[in-house]
Amino acid sequence: MIYYNRLPKFEYFAPNTLEEALTLLKDYRGKVKIIAGGTDLLLSMRDREVTPKYLIGLKNIGGMDYIHYSETEGLRIGALTTIVSIESSQLIKQKYSILNQTAKCMASCQIRNVATIGGNICSAVPSADTAPPLIVLNAKLKLRSSEGTRLVKIEEFFTGPCQTVLQETELLIEIIVPEITSDHKGIYIKRGLRQAMSLATVSVAVITILEGEYFKDIRIALGAVAPTPIRAKNAEILLRGKIISNDLLKKASNAASNEACPISDFRASEEHRRELIRALTLRAIEQSLDC
Numbered sequence: 001m002i003y004y005n006r007l008p009k010f011e012y013f014a015p016n017t018l019e020e021a022l023t024l025l026k027d028y029r030g031k032v033k034i035i036a037g038g039t040d041l042l043l044s045m046r047d048r049e050v051t052p053k054y055l056i057g058l059k060n061i062g063g064m065d066y067i068h069y070s071e072t073e074g075l076r077i078g079a080l081t082t083i084v085s086i087e088s089s090q091l092i093k094q095k096y097s098i099l100n101q102t103a104k105c106m107a108s109c110q111i112r113n114v115a116t117i118g119g120n121i122c123s124a125v126p127s128a129d130t131a132p133p134l135i136v137l138n139a140k141l142k143l144r145s146s147e148g149t150r151l152v153k154i155e156e157f158f159t160g161p162c163q164t165v166l167q168e169t170e171l172l173i174e175i176i177v178p179e180i181t182s183d184h185k186g187i188y189i190k191r192g193l194r195q196a197m198s199l200a201t202v203s204v205a206v207i208t209i210l211e212g213e214y215f216k217d218i219r220i221a222l223g224a225v226a227p228t229p230i231r232a233k234n235a236e237i238l239l240r241g242k243i244i245s246n247d248l249l250k251k252a253s254n255a256a257s258n259e260a261c262p263i264s265d266f267r268a269s270e271e272h273r274r275e276l277i278r279a280l281t282l283r284a285i286e287q288s289l290d291c
Contacts, residue, residue, distance in 0.1 A: 007042065008051045016060050022146045022171065028054045029168040036080055037114040039107070040123040064173060067091060075177040079118025084109070086117060096177060098133045098186030098205060105129065105190060118172045121157070124164045124228075125199075131158070131229040132205035132221035133188050134175065142174040143167075151176070158228035184209045185288040189280050190223070193267055200224045201268045202276040204256075206284040215239045220252075220281060225260035225273055232256035235281065244289065253282040 015021040025032060033052040035041050036059065044050045058064065064080040067089050075096055077086070086092055087103035106112055106120075106129045120130045121141070131154065139154045143166060154175075157164050166172065190203035203223035209216045218239045220232040235256040242248055262273035 005046075007045050008048065010045075010052055010055050012055045012057060014057045014060050018061055018064070018144070018171070018173070019146075021056055021058060021061060022144065022169070024054075024056050025171065026146050026169045028056075032056055034058060034122070034171065036116040036119045037082070037111075038119075039111050039115045040119060040125070058171075069095065071179055073176070074179040077117055077175040077177070079172045079174060080116050081118075083107075083112040083115045083117065083120070087112060095182075096137065096180070096186070098137070098188050098207065099130075099177075101186075101188045102129050102133045102205075105188070117175060121154070121175070122164065122166060122172055124158050124160075124162045126161055126227060126229065127200040127203070127224040128229070129188075129190065129200065129203065129223070132203055132223040133186070134177070135221035135229055135231060136186070136205045136207040136219035137177045137180065138219075139178075140176045141172055142176060143170045144173045145170045149173075155231060160227045180207075181209060185291040187284040187288045187291075189284050189287075191276055191280065199267070202262075202273055202280055204277070204280040204284045206281070206288050208285065208288040210244075210289075213243050215242055215244065218285075220256060220284075222256065222260055222277060222281075225262040225277055227261075230260065232259050232281070234259050239285075249282055249285055252285070253278045256281040 013024050032054040035055050035057050064078040066078040068076045069091055083103050083106050093100040117130055120128050134154050140151045141154055141157055143150050184207055186207045188205045190200040192199055192201050200223055205221045207219045218236050220235050223229045235252040238252045238255055257274045257277040260277055262270050264270045
């Protein structure tokens with residue numbers, strides 16, 4: 001086995017404006033990678049999984065690190081917003097607590113201080129923590145190129161492991177989360193090889209909105225159990241509009257497990273992942289009912 005201690009050679013650009021970054025991205029398309037926090041990219045470069053000739057650093061670009069909220073536009077998060085900023089935001093804790101829960105369980109405090117939400121999304125690894133909660137929040141991603149801007153539902157953004165619909169000349173510049181009713185309850189749970197600083201073996205995000213003893217609405221998303229994060233839509237259909245019961249929750253948890261297509265790897269076997277999906281989906285729904 002070959003071990004690499006040094007990064008491959010590359011040329012580094014540090015644009016001061018978004019327009020300059022987009023121009024560089026267009027000029028060097030196919031040979032360039034974007035770097036923000038670098039917590040994923042630099043490891044991939046060290047291991048020679050990717051060897052870009054050029055890097056475009058975004059840290060000098062102002063105005064892409066923010067958390068804004070309004071009742072008309074909902075929550076808007078700049079792509080360069082760090083995970084620790086999401087974790088410490090009182091606004092997010094009060095109105096979108098599932099994102100606060102997610103940020104708290106990600107990596108170490110040192111990594112959360114530099115890792116960005118945009119980087120976590122664009123890495124597109126199946127175990128990325130921010131994807132499942134943003135999926136159940138019906139988030140959209142604002143993508144920008146020199147030619148213009150487009151919005152993409154986050155469910156449609158991922159196309160495979162480390163693959164997205166992001167074109168070579170585009171940047172993710174903003175995450176948009178619509179306004180959600182104040183009576184919603186959101187839960188994010190993940191399990192890894194260790195209790196802390198571990199990639200998810202399985203992760204589950206759940207949002208419930210109740211009407212008396214009924215599920216008025218429920219959304220369930222799973223991470224690390226398929227080539228991309230997925231919605232457990234069959235499980236949702238079983239629950240939506242139905243009266244709450246233990247038997248119903250168990251049937252929905254089984255349905256979520258059956259919808260997934262997990263692999264066996266060094267972190268867990270396929271069978272173990274399916275059992276985790278059942279257990280964590282049931283636990284997440286139950287915890288949302290107890291909030």
